[in-house]
Amino acid sequence: MAEFGTLCLLLGLATAGWAVVASFNGWLGRSGSLVLSGERAVIATWGLVALAVGSLEYLIFTDRFDIEYVASYSNRALPSTYKVSALWAGQAGSILFWLFVLCSYAAIVVAMNRRRNRPLMPVVVTTLSVIAVFFLLLVNFMARPFVSLSQVPIDGLGMNPQLQNPFMAIHPPALYTGYVGLTIPFAFAIAALSTGQLSDTWFRTTRRFTILSWFVLATGILLGGWWAYVELGWGGYWAWDPVENASLIPWLTATAFLHSVMIEERKKMLRVWNMSLIIMTFLLSILGTFITRSGVISSVHSFTRSDIGPMFAGFLGVSVIISVGLLIYRLPLLQSEHRLDSFVSRESSFLFNNLLLVGAAFAVLWGTIFPIISEAVRGVKITVGPPFFNEIMVPITFGLLTLSAICPIIAWRRATPHKLLDKIRIPLGTGILAAAVLFAAGMRDVYALVAFSLCIFVVATTVMEFFWGTRARMKATGEPALGALWSLVDRNKRRYGGFIVHVGVMLIIVGITGSSAFKQEATAVLARGESFALGRFALRFEDVVSHDNPNLEFLGARLAVLDGGRRVATLEPGQNFYKAGQDPSSEIAIRSTLREDLYLIMSGFDPQAGKVTLKGYLNPLVAWIWIGGGVLILGSWFAMLPDLRDRRREAEARLRAAESYATS
Amino acid sequence: MQPPSNRRAIVAFAAFAALAALVPTIPAHAAGTGTQQEVEGRLMCYCGCANLTIRDCSCGTAAGIKADIAARLAKGQSSDQVVAAYVSRHGEQIRSAPERSGFNLIAWIMPFAAILAGALMIVALTRRWQARGVAALPGPDTLAGGATASPADRETLDRIAREMRDTL
Numbered sequence: 001m002a003e004f005g006t007l008c009l010l011l012g013l014a015t016a017g018w019a020v021v022a023s024f025n026g027w028l029g030r031s032g033s034l035v036l037s038g039e040r041a042v043i044a045t046w047g048l049v050a051l052a053v054g055s056l057e058y059l060i061f062t063d064r065f066d067i068e069y070v071a072s073y074s075n076r077a078l079p080s081t082y083k084v085s086a087l088w089a090g091q092a093g094s095i096l097f098w099l100f101v102l103c104s105y106a107a108i109v110v111a112m113n114r115r116r117n118r119p120l121m122p123v124v125v126t127t128l129s130v131i132a133v134f135f136l137l138l139v140n141f142m143a144r145p146f147v148s149l150s151q152v153p154i155d156g157l158g159m160n161p162q163l164q165n166p167f168m169a170i171h172p173p174a175l176y177t178g179y180v181g182l183t184i185p186f187a188f189a190i191a192a193l194s195t196g197q198l199s200d201t202w203f204r205t206t207r208r209f210t211i212l213s214w215f216v217l218a219t220g221i222l223l224g225g226w227w228a229y230v231e232l233g234w235g236g237y238w239a240w241d242p243v244e245n246a247s248l249i250p251w252l253t254a255t256a257f258l259h260s261v262m263i264e265e266r267k268k269m270l271r272v273w274n275m276s277l278i279i280m281t282f283l284l285s286i287l288g289t290f291i292t293r294s295g296v297i298s299s300v301h302s303f304t305r306s307d308i309g310p311m312f313a314g315f316l317g318v319s320v321i322i323s324v325g326l327l328i329y330r331l332p333l334l335q336s337e338h339r340l341d342s343f344v345s346r347e348s349s350f351l352f353n354n355l356l357l358v359g360a361a362f363a364v365l366w367g368t369i370f371p372i373i374s375e376a377v378r379g380v381k382i383t384v385g386p387p388f389f390n391e392i393m394v395p396i397t398f399g400l401l402t403l404s405a406i407c408p409i410i411a412w413r414r415a416t417p418h419k420l421l422d423k424i425r426i427p428l429g430t431g432i433l434a435a436a437v438l439f440a441a442g443m444r445d446v447y448a449l450v451a452f453s454l455c456i457f458v459v460a461t462t463v464m465e466f467f468w469g470t471r472a473r474m475k476a477t478g479e480p481a482l483g484a485l486w487s488l489v490d491r492n493k494r495r496y497g498g499f500i501v502h503v504g505v506m507l508i509i510v511g512i513t514g515s516s517a518f519k520q521e522a523t524a525v526l527a528r529g530e531s532f533a534l535g536r537f538a539l540r541f542e543d544v545v546s547h548d549n550p551n552l553e554f555l556g557a558r559l560a561v562l563d564g565g566r567r568v569a570t571l572e573p574g575q576n577f578y579k580a581g582q583d584p585s586s587e588i589a590i591r592s593t594l595r596e597d598l599y600l601i602m603s604g605f606d607p608q609a610g611k612v613t614l615k616g617y618l619n620p621l622v623a624w625i626w627i628g629g630g631v632l633i634l635g636s637w638f639a640m641l642p643d644l645r646d647r648r649r650e651a652e653a654r655l656r657a658a659e660s661y662a663t664s
Numbered sequence: 665m666q667p668p669s670n671r672r673a674i675v676a677f678a679a680f681a682a683l684a685a686l687v688p689t690i691p692a693h694a695a696g697t698g699t700q701q702e703v704e705g706r707l708m709c710y711c712g713c714a715n716l717t718i719r720d721c722s723c724g725t726a727a728g729i730k731a732d733i734a735a736r737l738a739k740g741q742s743s744d745q746v747v748a749a750y751v752s753r754h755g756e757q758i759r760s761a762p763e764r765s766g767f768n769l770i771a772w773i774m775p776f777a778a779i780l781a782g783a784l785m786i787v788a789l790t791r792r793w794q795a796r797g798v799a800a801l802p803g804p805d806t807l808a809g810g811a812t813a814s815p816a817d818r819e820t821l822d823r824i825a826r827e828m829r830d831t832l
Contacts (some may be wrong), residue, residue, distance in 0.1 A: 337796075338793040343790055362779075547711045
């Protein structure tokens, strides 16, 4: 089976190589048959890579420990769910999986565009296939998943216990689906630049791919945070780790892109900027993979020791040269008449939104790579840790919140101060009122006060947008309120889907603010029957608990959670001892309510004295982060559904095509 | 010539920018911050489990360091002295964030400098675009008459009408 997998990857390299050659030459020589052959090669590559993935899974499931990858990341006792996710537990496998996701997207794009976007497709296929060839080179020659061992171990080393978690099983696929999906608008952008067909087709066609990738990436990031929260046992969900930052950076630029294409759609402005943004997003996602896979961050020197670091750096360099070169070459065609009717307009507020989103991406990137710069310039290793990012990102986030509260109110083209004031009155008043109420209730944390009131300002704006729109429709059509609301959102799902996403993001920010500004913690060493206080709760250690399964043995403490003397819950934090011999891992116990999470870790157990060492956190509002994530996903789905405008636009496009055909 | 509303907007933006720049100078939140926690937050845990400060990390190494910090503070050392002691033993890497002096100041300044540069560029560009927009804006009478409106204007008007229809 290993030979079969190796063969599939080699053949895949050949078919992907052929896809590049055939599509590119087919495009240059206007040969339809070559282009078609290139597209078929894309499907063939997808099939071969899928077979390679299948082979590796088969080897993992049949416990073939003669294969290095299987022996390193799986063992006999590993539950079958995690045998599936063992595919992306190590470097070679995760690169293979990345490749598989890319090839799947490429195959979908080919299938969807058999008749559409024909002039762009050869270059789209070339671009996607060049990227596929790069990853195929990696899995064939650098990070090979099918290497066999000369000495076959009796059992594998097993998966890192911390990765044995449902969230961790789906976090990488979500992240990759998001990351890699952003390659599709990039490929269409490159095709538009190469062919000179620079109308808005490239981003209209890929709009759904962009939104899908955007929210799947967001979901991946949130799942990663959730995993860190329930698994790592420090009471938090985000540590500004380089690996986390690498996923956030392209997400921020993709967010900027989603907003600024709206200006291009309406005003035909910012065409160079939008091209730059999507190119930047793609390059940053490759940079992110490079950062996480090459070990460059931990030290400049580990970079040269890693096999794939220089390959990634080379690929990144070539990508920068080609895409920036193409962009400069097409600058004359991308010139557009930039006109602004007023400084106070939606257009200019979007420019600032883009500035802050790209500025945030830059700040995170800058902090992430600054240790490398310091080491290279001064020869001194330094750390740029969470305090740096928290301090830098808070003002940027406040700026973004302010914009998302005001942006939707400011009219396109020109907003008269009078009308703006009229519209902003209620949302702004609500925000200020919220600040006053929170202050009166005893909240003295400046950051939290500003954050909460800005979030409420944004939500109030959003609610008012729904309200004004519904009221206008009710007046115009005489529909009942609910009917008017539905036909309002049905006619412009993108706009209202976007508003729902805004609300989701606000909930996430409320959760982050609450849990970082008002976190409480306590540590205690307890004997049976003793208790300790955490916020308004008393926690009483009742008994030691243990259970056993083929994979691990659990040892924990049972605690009664008392709120004002009344028992409200029982929690059992503990530790897992793995039979495959890995280090024990903490099993955290959480009581989650909308108001707060009670988070318990058992960090030690002394069997002689019968005492447990416990650490507890009280994290207010943390559940709202995950709820906000759900709202964000809902809003994104809604925005992707076809609406009346899409249908009308498509009909218009068909009509135009028919007209131009008739006149030519 | 700038219309007055425009100048007001620029002033408003400048005020907003100044306010945003002031925010980082507000002292870090007071909730439960004592010298002990402050020192813990300024030092990074080197246990290798995650990218956490001593304050956040719950490993054994962090527990030892917390006790040591408490002992040093009890002896009357200032928080700067405690941090300096750790830096001399473990190198600059133990600081959780770069110092705000010398070369490392670049780390702090750069993000805001970049955003400020971008903001200035946007203001400059929008002023140029706006000058163009005002020059090209036809008077309302011409548009109402429709006769002298250029095809581009008519297209814009059509689009406005269409969008108004859509939102209503």
